Amino acid sequence: MGRWIIEFIKYLLDCVLSVLYCREYKCIECGNYVEESSICNECSKKIKFCKEFIRIKKNNNEVICYSVSYYSNLMVKLILRLKYKSDFVCADIISSFMIKVIQENHIKFDSITFIPMTRKALRKRGYNQSRILAKIISDKLNVELIDCLKKVRETKDQIGLDGNSRWENLFLSFKIKNSNKILGKNILIIDDVITTGATSYYCAEELLNNGAKKVKVLTAAKTSI
Numbered sequence: 001m002g003r004w005i006i007e008f009i010k011y012l013l014d015c016v017l018s019v020l021y022c023r024e025y026k027c028i029e030c031g032n033y034v035e036e037s038s039i040c041n042e043c044s045k046k047i048k049f050c051k052e053f054i055r056i057k058k059n060n061n062e063v064i065c066y067s068v069s070y071y072s073n074l075m076v077k078l079i080l081r082l083k084y085k086s087d088f089v090c091a092d093i094i095s096s097f098m099i100k101v102i103q104e105n106h107i108k109f110d111s112i113t114f115i116p117m118t119r120k121a122l123r124k125r126g127y128n129q130s131r132i133l134a135k136i137i138s139d140k141l142n143v144e145l146i147d148c149l150k151k152v153r154e155t156k157d158q159i160g161l162d163g164n165s166r167w168e169n170l171f172l173s174f175k176i177k178n179s180n181k182i183l184g185k186n187i188l189i190i191d192d193v194i195t196t197g198a199t200s201y202y203c204a205e206e207l208l209n210n211g212a213k214k215v216k217v218l219t220a221a222k223t224s225i
C-alpha cells in the first residue's frame, strides 16, 4: 500500500476520533493547544499574508490571480508537507486561509477546479495537492468541484528557467475536458504556488476559449523567480 494511503487513512481516523472523543487539538507548528486542528494565532503571524493580486493580460484575456501569502517560512513548510509528506492536516489549514481570501475579496464563482498534473506525475505522488485543496473549499462553501482540465504534455521543471522560458515550457500543455461543465460559468482555479503565472494563465485561457465566462485563480503562495 502506498505511503500516502496510509497517511490518508490515519488522517481520516484522526478526524473520526476527534469527533467521537472531542479530543483537544494541538497547533501543528508549536504544539500548543488550540480549539481546532489548525495552527495557533501566534504561529499564524509567521505567515506573510499577501494583500495584492496579479492581473495577467494576454491574447485579449484578463485573469486575476489571488494568493494567500508570499512563499516564505511557515507557508513553505505547510505546502511542502502537503506535497511531499502526504500531511493532509496542512491542506485543511491552507484551505481555511484560502476561504478567508475568497470571502475578504468577495470572489464570486459558480464552480471550482484545480491545476491538473500529468498521469505520470499523479501516479508518482498518488494525489494532486491542488485537487485536495479545491475539494475542501468546494465542500466547505458548497460549490461544485469540476474536473475540467488535463495536462497533456510532460514539461521540464520550472525551477531554474527564466520568465520567458517558463511561458514557452508550458505552452500547449493543458487541454479542456468535460467542456459542457464550464459553459457560461465563472470558474475559480486552485493551485499551490504561482510564480510567473504561466501555468495559471494557460489553464484559464483554455477554459475561456472553451466557453467559460470568467476565470479567476487562487493559490496558497506567490513567489518570484
Ligand SMILES: [Zn+2]
Pocket: 027, 028, 029, 030, 031, 032, 039, 040, 041, 042, 043, 044
Ligand atoms: Zn502555534
